[in-house]
Amino acid sequence: MPVIVARDLTKVYGDNRAVDGIDFEIARGESFGLLGPNGAGKSTTMRMIGGTLQRTGGSMLVAGLDPAERGPEVRAHLGVVPQQDNLDEELSVRDNLIMYGRYFGLPYSYLRAKADELLEFAQLTDRGKAKVGSLSGGMKRRLTIARSLVNEPKVLLLDEPTTGLDPQARHVLWDRLFRLKEVGVTLVVTTHFMDEAEQLCDRLVVIDRGRIMAEGTPRQLIRQHSTREVLELRFGADRNAAVVAQVEDIGSRIEVLPDRVLIYTDDGEGALEAVTTRGLSPVTSLVRRSSLEDVFLRLTGRSLID
């Protein structure tokens, strides 16, 4: 039985359809992603799952309960990591964990030990007494994630967990999330980073302008909507558009971005050879495997990160 079921989920702000009738199901223990650019409606969807935002239409069930009708009960089993950290700046690092547990009605006897365990999980054991304001961005993010685990949630909602973090901090966080996945926590992750989606998600939906464009595992999506390989060519900003006519027939599809030309093909090296045979000499060339970025480009005609 799926743990989260959304049907025709809709949120309208004025005349902006932020979430425009989407359907999805998330299985227990699954790691599910919402991939889409800024403004796609990812955060809005996440907040409707937790029942902290009123939906305009459609239905939503979390563990069989409607969060709009039974918010406190539903959230008792959820861990929420919002896009922007909302730590309690007036409390110490450790008290942030303890008070948050109190909001779930958990007893101090449980919370004292749990706080120590979570401080370790977040690699913040030596910062327990510090004020939240003195933490770095990466530390705050880890604390927010640790805090979301205080009630041992069955489902963890992570809204852009690593946006704004440096690569090293991202990898530390991903490692933490893998561990949770291993112990059976259901992860719901939004991101506009395709590498994050590929790393973390068993299955995902690509969402744009409040609508679902495609759904599947990362590999399925790439297979369905892109070729095996991509040849990236840079001819210099003013020449990219000019050479298109000469390479158009090489791959199965071509995309012209402001800074490069992408040739979609199952044989990248062969395509590159064909390009050079025609007497064209790109400034740089690169053969790589297709990614979710290519899927998004194919589906929407735009890149994920603008």
Added chain:
Amino acid sequence: MAEVTRGAEPFAALYGRNARAVIERGFKVIRHQNWAVMVSGFFEPVFYLLAMGLGLGGLVGDVTGPDGQPISYAAFIAPALLATSAMNGAIYDSTWNVFFKLRFARLYQAMLQTSLGPMDVALGEIFMALFRGFLYAVGFMVVMLVMGLVVSPWAVLMIPVALLIAVGFASVGMAVTSYLKSFQQMDVVQVVMLPMFLFSATLFPIDVFPTAIQWFVQAMPLWHGVELMRDLAVGHLDVATAGHALYFVVMSVLGVWFTASRLRALFLR
């Protein structure tokens, strides 16, 4: 797919039965708080009392009290200042403070991610506001006592009445906050509050005004708070006193109902 059980509990959507945790958080913060901030709320009415009561009082001399007997100018304005400070504190907590914690500190957002509901947050915050109001009221009473302005045992009731006034204003204030979208709009609240303070017979008797304006003033809540406090300060209780108290009971009931109906609009946006 499991059946949705709808409406099993009328408050299941909004209330997690744990307002206590919000209060605990409030006390934890107060304990570690900057005392200067806390204490300033106490000194404001005291400074008014000293400056106006003693300063202006020297020029004005005695004025007529609620029971027709002459009282010192300081004794005339002290109850009014207590009512005003209960109003100001309640309005500050239910508008600025709520708006700030909602939009900027994101404190309520964090609370509402847990098994707390909007009702827990509202009840907890109102309790904390009343607790602060209680401390200020007790402090102010002590100052009145020291200045010899307390002449009746009924004056003890000024403390619970300060809380009643606070509930009335805080409950309406929180509902109003649910309509506000920016700090600029909050200035409108100030535009209502200041004239209310100046014209509600706080610093001079109401009969200086023409009849039409008197009626208008008498419709405003602060005037009732001021009169109620003044009656208690000298122990002059009659039907009018009960009427003033009733005004606040009704205002509180309506305000709480109004706020409860706006909880979703306030917190779940």
